Amino acid sequence: MKIDRTPEEIWQEYERAVCYNSGIDLYETVRRNENFFIGKQWEGLSAPDLEKPVLNFLKRVVSYFISMIVSDDVAVSLTPFVKTRQGELACRGLSQEIERVMERTNLKSLHRDLLRNMAVDGDGCFYFYYDPQIPNGQMTPGEICVDCIDNTKILFGNPHIWEVQRQPHLFIVLRQTLEAVREEARQNGAPQWELDSIQTDRETKYQEEPSGEADLVTVLVTLYKDPKTHTIWAAKTTRDCVIKGWWDTQYQLYPVAYASWDRIKSSYHGQAAITGLIPNQIFVNKLWAMAMEQQKSMAFPKIIYDRTKFPEGWTNGVGKAIGVNGDPNQAVATGFRAPDMSAQVLELVERTIAYTRDFMGASDAALGNVKPDNTSAIIAVQKASSAPLELQRLAFYQFVEDYARVILDMIRVHYGVRMVEWEESGEAASPVAFDFSSLSYQAIQLKVDVGSAAYWSELMQIQTLDNLFSKGIIQDAVTYLEGIPESYLKNKNRIITKLREQQSLQEQMLQRQMGGTANAAMSHM
Numbered sequence: 001m002k003i004d005r006t007p008e009e010i011w012q013e014y015e016r017a018v019c020y021n022s023g024i025d026l027y028e029t030v031r032r033n034e035n036f037f038i039g040k041q042w043e044g045l046s047a048p049d050l051e052k053p054v055l056n057f058l059k060r061v062v063s064y065f066i067s068m069i070v071s072d073d074v075a076v077s078l079t080p081f082v083k084t085r086q087g088e089l090a091c092r093g094l095s096q097e098i099e100r101v102m103e104r105t106n107l108k109s110l111h112r113d114l115l116r117n118m119a120v121d122g123d124g125c126f127y128f129y130y131d132p133q134i135p136n137g138q139m140t141p142g143e144i145c146v147d148c149i150d151n152t153k154i155l156f157g158n159p160h161i162w163e164v165q166r167q168p169h170l171f172i173v174l175r176q177t178l179e180a181v182r183e184e185a186r187q188n189g190a191p192q193w194e195l196d197s198i199q200t201d202r203e204t205k206y207q208e209e210p211s212g213e214a215d216l217v218t219v220l221v222t223l224y225k226d227p228k229t230h231t232i233w234a235a236k237t238t239r240d241c242v243i244k245g246w247w248d249t250q251y252q253l254y255p256v257a258y259a260s261w262d263r264i265k266s267s268y269h270g271q272a273a274i275t276g277l278i279p280n281q282i283f284v285n286k287l288w289a290m291a292m293e294q295q296k297s298m299a300f301p302k303i304i305y306d307r308t309k310f311p312e313g314w315t316n317g318v319g320k321a322i323g324v325n326g327d328p329n330q331a332v333a334t335g336f337r338a339p340d341m342s343a344q345v346l347e348l349v350e351r352t353i354a355y356t357r358d359f360m361g362a363s364d365a366a367l368g369n370v371k372p373d374n375t376s377a378i379i380a381v382q383k384a385s386s387a388p389l390e391l392q393r394l395a396f397y398q399f400v401e402d403y404a405r406v407i408l409d410m411i412r413v414h415y416g417v418r419m420v421e422w423e424e425s426g427e428a429a430s431p432v433a434f435d436f437s438s439l440s441y442q443a444i445q446l447k448v449d450v451g452s453a454a455y456w457s458e459l460m461q462i463q464t465l466d467n468l469f470s471k472g473i474i475q476d477a478v479t480y481l482e483g484i485p486e487s488y489l490k491n492k493n494r495i496i497t498k499l500r501e502q503q504s505l506q507e508q509m510l511q512r513q514m515g516g517t518a519n520a521a522m523s524h525m
Helices: 007-023 026-038 057-069 085-104 107-121 178-187 192-196 275-298 343-360 375-385 387-414 455-470 477-482 492-523
Strands: 074-079 123-131 143-149 154-156 169-177 216-225 232-237 242-248 256-260 302-305 333-336 417-422 430-435 447-452
Touching: 007 026, 007 154, 007 169, 007 216, 007 232, 026 057, 026 107, 026 275, 057 107, 057 275, 057 343, 057 387, 074 085, 074 387, 085 107, 085 143, 085 387, 085 417, 107 123, 107 143, 107 256, 107 387, 123 387, 143 387, 169 178, 178 192, 178 216, 178 242, 256 387, 275 343, 387 447, 455 477, 477 492
Parallel strands: none
Antiparallel strands: 074 447, 123 143, 123 256, 154 169, 169 216, 216 232, 232 242, 302 333, 417 430
16 A cells, blocks of 8 residues: 555555455354344344243353453553663653553543453454644643444454554544534545535444444545554545545554454454354253243143033133033033153253353353352362463453553654653652653653552552561662552652651761761871
8 A cells, every 4th residue: 555545546445355354254243243242142033923032141251251351450560671760750751641541541441342342243452543632731732542443443454464563554444424524524625526525325334323324424544554664654534535635643653452352363353252152042042932932832731621512612711601512510621731841951051051151261150150168169269260361361461561552652743742740869759841752762662561450469569568678678768668559658759758858967967977087086196
């Protein structure tokens, strides 16, 4: 792809990428998985007289997976490879900005949506962009924003490579209203005849509208990596119109983070957790529906009577007279009950659900479906059952690291001069203006560590510091206080400043005493 491509040429590239997704049946797989996850498991079946029960064990298992992975909070730590005072201060400022972006965009809440998409659809994606219109109280307006993108709405230029940053180009598909698209194109200088050419379309594979007749337009955000400058170029187009022409974003990284639940070789799309287990869900629902139908038809006794004796038929109405032919004492009527349904049916349903959950790694002990007779054993089983999720947890941590590097790249390009909390030369932290545009891409090549930031982890950190301080391994009170999390000690920086002032006074007094002792010794010589 070249940056001089017209909207029509871009659309042709996009359709080739759509053909790949259609070839692997992605759109139908995602549609079916979504339906089964939310409980629409009988859609398309024409059986008006059949009960349609849903025993949705897939949703419970997926919810368990998500809760296990995001049960601990996630924290990002930046460390310079070459440790200098200036590098450490820059890392501190960048860490503050990453934390602020995560808090303002509710990224930690979006983690749940991402993991749900990974488990149900196979892939999850964050798309980052910069909105210069958002006021922030800083010298440079604008904020970093993020959207959680479905895997059907991001298309790779090379579908056989799953690494995002190795792609020649990417497509982000947006479904926007006709009025909003025309207004954006108008603000970017599009003539009226081109605005009139923008029309709605019926891209039903994206499923925003059931009938496909909503007032929506498919908008393509094309991202292209220039092989010479290694910067990312972008364009925003429809099928026939340019909404925003090619511009150099100055990013070194695609503003995209991407992860899969289970990777598939030679494909950027992964395998969802529930795709291969839908036949089990269908079998359980069918068997349960047939069991309900059998109970409805055969659970209650049937009355059998002689039609020659009851010409007007039989009635179960209370107090109603029943006419017979001949002597009523010779009337023939009796009750009949069919044999009970085999108990193996319900046992097979229970075993199918149990085996499916066990093979997915969600046993009864993990889900809490056991009596707490032996608490230690239950905890051990729960920990063992969560071990298979470590692969997905590590993939999620790698995803967080990837988008942290994307945020760093966007901070370098957009932030300019901003006020950050700074601490230098032993003084208390205070707002200081810092020029983020002075950081080159090489300057933000930092070590990014992602891990749990749970409550118990902070308590463990404090306990470790207490042990080191009590055993004399840490003898400096300032070093001890610097290791305590900010949330556990208010005004920590002010306390540290006071301690450093006291240490400085003590050093000055010691120097004076030593100087006085030396002068006295010289006077006796």
